[in-house]
Amino acid sequence: MAQGSYMQFCPVAMAAEILCTRWTVVMLREMMAGSTRFNDLRRGVPRMSPALLSQRLKDLEAAGIVERKRGGEGGLYEYHLTSSGRELKPIVMAFGAWGQRWIESEIALDQLDVQLLMWDMRRNLDPKPMPARRSTIEFLFSGVPRNQRQWWLIVTPGQGTELCTIDPGYDVDLYVASDLRTMTAIWMGLDSVRAAVREERVQLTGDKTLASNMQTWLGLSPFARERKMVA
Amino acid sequence: MAQGSYMQFCPVAMAAEILCTRWTVVMLREMMAGSTRFNDLRRGVPRMSPALLSQRLKDLEAAGIVERKRGGEGGLYEYHLTSSGRELKPIVMAFGAWGQRWIESEIALDQLDVQLLMWDMRRNLDPKPMPARRSTIEFLFSGVPRNQRQWWLIVTPGQGTELCTIDPGYDVDLYVASDLRTMTAIWMGLDSVRAAVREERVQLTGDKTLASNMQTWLGLSPFARERKMVA
DNA sequence: CAGTATCCGATGCGATACTG
């Protein structure tokens, strides 16, 4: 941030000096959500330049919030929160809860980002209500750049969920066609699958069961249950 | 902050966009501590330029966190937190608690500021353990600029505490002579009156009772009880 | 995959002075 420190011994000010720097809290959110590798962090914070991400990771390491170490297989570098960093989780969650409660929905829905949405959905998807076999779901978005229209989620029981932008070649069990705004609103808990389907803002084609319990397996944003407040 | 928004619908990012701007959290702390007037805010955030303070207040107003209205007597302008702003208090307090726990004491004690310290002490002073009459306490700091050496706290039962930098002319009940670092450490809960007096880093002269229960009437920082952690 | 290097532009913000 511009010119140096606050020069205040107050712990609030000292914490703010570390945390209230552009992108930092968003990075922390991404790490708290489970990303540990450089390129995974990039996916979660897509508009941040790699140079700045690298810089911030160093800053956080210097502040004792993050540590960089070689991970299990392949010995690739991984970034992990230290105990100090983990203690920031309630703060980051409180940011989210406050944002969901007090920031107008319209503002959120003006900041659509397919990649981020899909990345988040992949993470929170709940395979339990899904069939015991592998399921492939294809999302088709209208009103986005050509190369971001199609996305595939491949859910393999016991093996987690994969996200692809190129056709994996599997048979598709369910097609979800929608505009990005609607899908984002659903993810944020501002809309529901049922209502969107009824009003034809979402079309579900394919496996009836997958379609009918989509609201269940599609995990929502961690803040979706926060009650919206009005000024 | 540099170039526009994060462009993320995520509530964490949207909240961070509003809150993680230089000085903002420190201003909020000051408002939560009770300051409502422009020049009071300036005292609590002394190194912030008035132009920027004014700008930030407008931003916070636009974000629905602060409202500006004419106050009781004199009809002067006052800034108050809205409900939305009040809901940020746990976040700001969590910043402080985290800072106190995880940021090295040395860093805090490198950012001394007499004015801020006295301003905070004035606010948290507890008159209950003090005599029923008016008490005047003079602080004398070594190692600070001439014009910041002497400070007077005047405690009038039932009327709160006043802070002066020019001699109010009253008889002084207690003189507290110290270096700024020691007094700050005491305020932050990193040191105690008893230890500092024993080691002669603080000299108390005057009313024996006032001197002996100074640790009690001198309210400490709201974060003083937070346990210090080590990386 | 995991970053660096470089460059340059926008702007945040600090300092100071001034006003109703």
Add this chain to the structure above:
DNA sequence: CAGTATCGCATCGGATACTG
């Protein structure tokens, strides 16, 4: 008291390309 006005620099950070 409660701010505005002005100025100019520093630096933050965005974009892009490149490397081991």
